[in-house]
Amino acid sequence: MIEVRPPSAKGAARRAAGSAWAERPVDLALRCVSKRFGGVTAVSDCLLDVHRGEILALLGPSGCGKTTLLNIVAGFEDPDAGTVELRGRALNEVPPNRRETGMVFQHYALFPHMTVRGNIAYGLSARRRPRHEINDQVDDAIALLKLDGLGERYPSELSGGQKQRVAVARALAVRPQVLLLDEAFSALDKNLREEMQIELSLLLRRLGITTILVTHDQREAFAVADRIAVMEHGRIVQVGTPSEVYLAPRSSFVLEFLGSVNLLAGMIRGRADGQVAQTASGISFRPQPPVEAPDGAAVRIYVRAEDVALSRSPTAVHAAGPGTVLLVTFLGPVRRVVIDLGGQQVLAERPAGETGDFGAGERVFVDFRPGSAHVLRDS
Amino acid sequence: MAAGARFARAVRRAGPWLWLLPAMTVLVPFFLLPVAVLLRNSVYRDDPGALIVPDFVATNYLRIITDPYYADVFVNTLMVAFGVSFAALMIGYPFAYYLVRWAGRSRPFLLWAVYTPLIVSVIVRVFGWMVITADSGLINTALLSMGVIERPVRLLYEVAGMVIGLTHRYLPLMVLPLVNSMAKIDRALLAASVGLGAGAARTQLYVVLPLSIPGAVAGFQLVFAGVLSDFVLPNLMGTTRFRMLAPTIYDEAVANLSWATSAAMAIVMLLLVVAMLVCTNLALRRFAPWARTL
CATH class of the missing domain: 3.40.50.300 (P-loop containing nucleotide triphosphate hydrolases)
Structure with missing residues (x-):
């Protein structure tokens, strides 16, 4: 062909x-x-x-x-x-x-008037397979999706997880x-x-x-x-x-769309040692890879929340300056810290142990991890 | 103070039952009591002189079951009830399916067409049917002029005319539960069926049809019970050569003054309806166990 x-x-x-x-x-x-x-x-x-x-x-x-x-x-x-x-x-x-094709629908769309076996067998019956073959394949699908003992139940008698298994079994049964x-x-x-x-x-x-x-x-x-x-x-x-x-x-x-990011407005500044994107407050980032934009072009600088480091003392190389903690939320493995950085709200997600002792109103030094910024030209 | 508190507590405890009060004030004296009186009369004895004599006999029941005159009435009525229910199902099912599945902008109009018979008085509608089914009515005139028939086909004052009238009268009670049960069928189920390899016919037969059974059963119950006890249509459109139950009970009670016999017939009619409801519900539970939990 x-x-x-x-x-x-x-x-x-x-x-x-x-x-x-x-x-x-x-x-x-x-x-x-x-x-x-x-x-x-x-x-x-x-x-x-x-x-x-x-x-x-x-x-x-x-x-x-x-x-x-x-x-x-x-x-x-x-x-x-x-x-x-x-x-x-x-x-x-x-x-x-x-x-x-086999489809699993959002709410599973199981046939309410058929048992689990009936639902799984439906596609095979529609293909007019012989009865013993249908039975074998339904047994296989039931074993595969760990639905043993539920074959004669109706969908209304199943839990949400079981319903999903039946929906998957039904879609897979037709191979x-x-x-x-x-x-x-x-x-x-x-x-x-x-x-x-x-x-x-x-x-x-x-x-x-x-x-x-x-x-x-x-x-x-x-x-x-x-x-x-x-x-x-x-x-x-x-x-x-x-x-x-x-x-x-x-x-x-x-x-x-993917993860939590901070958006900073910036501008491209050509320098002898390469391209730099700089925010109005003077924080500089090196775009990796370089942006195709002339000097003075407006760019968006994105830094993911997990790439924002916080410390009590201004030791970091890339220090963005001191800010004030507005809010600390516990999210299980991480803590989300909202910081006011010279009028700009910055979101930081740090491992729980690290930021355990930050509190609202405290002064912190914000540090954007080197190489973590994504610089995109403003359209 | 204490009495007031006790009264308040009593009202609180009786509270939920108070909601039944309006219905009970109507149902008990005007429905339950008359049925109880009927039940009592059905074991009394008819007497030419004293109208009805207190007794406790089964002769009324035996007579209406064994006497061919009464037995025929029951057989006729059951046949018509089954026939009309079946006809209503055959007409109502495709109608309801079209209404749910395909009707877009015409849906309100079609629903209105279903509701109209419930709104317009049955007498008015019977006169309408008379105009249509009479020997010189619309149907016969049309058939005659087309040369399909040579002499008018007798519809009015015949079983045929009565069945036409009854079917029209009770069709809405078939269509509405059907529409209800079909509208509840999730579109995703149809997609799932097709996605699994079933064609339109298979989807219809194995998904849509079984899922509309509860509606069909509910419609059947309503139509059957309605036809079984219908008085107006057999009287105005039927014939005395084919006697129906409700007019016969009326004649027994009012013309013959056989209150005991008519009471026994009424009780049997009631039992027939109850038996039909029990049987259809048992059948539904047996053949569609999923329906109850739907």
Whole structure:
């Protein structure tokens, strides 16, 4: 088969390069997929390769089009433009019931009138598999998701975690080529959610099933996914491993969406020993890598809350000056300290032991960790 | 002071029950009491001279069950009740499905069309049906002019006309519970079904249909009970050659002055409704155990 790809597909392939996933075959390919609802663009020109066995998270705030994109893959929505390919086969004309995808819905959408077994068997019955084969595969799925003894229960008799397991078992029972998880953890309590995230990541890796996970929760994306595609206003703005996206964010949106950041307004100053971004109060940062901007250009300087160090004495090299502690909040492993730094509010997250004795009203010296600043040109 | 406190405490304890007071003041004297009197009359004896004589006999019940005249009335009425319930289900189900699934802007209009029969007096509607079903009515005139028939088909004052009227009268009671149960079906369930490989027909048969059963059962119960005790339609649109229960009870009580017999018939009618409710609920519990916890 000769594959004709639009020129922009090369860009997508290049973007995927650099991570180990690029060497695996592409299971699911989105090519310039777009979708509009009336006057609203839900998904715009999305390019994405999902490799075999990879867990990819579509991460973004609500309304960014991530669920629409998932629905396009599942076939519940038709794209206005672009193609979806699953293992080299174009899916555009394939109705949703003929696509080999398995979906776990946000609220699981278990059939309330069927038992756990009935729910898991549904996809197999729809494929008209022989009865003994259905029974075997349902048994397998029940064992896999640790649902032993719950086979004859109705969904209303299950806990939230059990419901999620049934939903996953039902989606996996048909042996889909790609598994789609739509905010599949959001209905669970925090502890259970983290437990299920670990369990499901382990299970999906063991099965080696290609997975797309839609979530608005950065922690969830980091916990489960191999790679993350960050979405904003219907566009995929960055794709990479969690650490790539976190450490080398390509836009202010990605920066602000992942973790807590401080935003400082600054200006580019060319100096003999290299480029410097300086805030109005005189704090200087060295952009790494350098920003393509002339002298005097306005820039945004971002420093993550965990890269802000606090001390009682002005010993640090990069000291930003003295400030006043406004508020200290206990967040378990870290404490969040809000500081007034010459009229600018600065957020610092420090390990609990380190800042245990800071109190509101105290004077502290603020230090931005060298090399921690992300400098982006103001648009 | 102490008396006042005790009174306040008594009111507080009785508080929840006070909410039942308005209903009880109506239901006890005007419903429970008459039913009790009926029950008593049904074991009394009819007497040509003294109207009704205190006794404790089963002869009234035996007669209405064994006498072909009365037995026929029960059989007729049950047949019509089943038939009308079935017809209402067959008409109401697709209507309700369209209303829930497809009707967009026409939805309020369709709902209004369902509610209208509940708002307009049954007498007015019967006269409407008379105009349509009479020998020289709309249906016959149309069929005659199209040459489909040569002589008017008798609908009015026949079982057919009565069934048409009854079906129209009780259709809303079928449609509304159906609409209610269909509207509760989560759209995600349909997507889940299709996503798992089921086509439209399979989704309809294995997801939508079972989940609308509670609505169908509720509709059936309402229509069946309604038809079983309907007095107006059999009287105005039916025929005396095909006797129905409610008019027969009326005739027994008012024309024949057989209060004991009519009381026994009324009690049997009540028991039939209760039996139907118990049976359908048991069937629902047996075949749709999930419905109760839905």
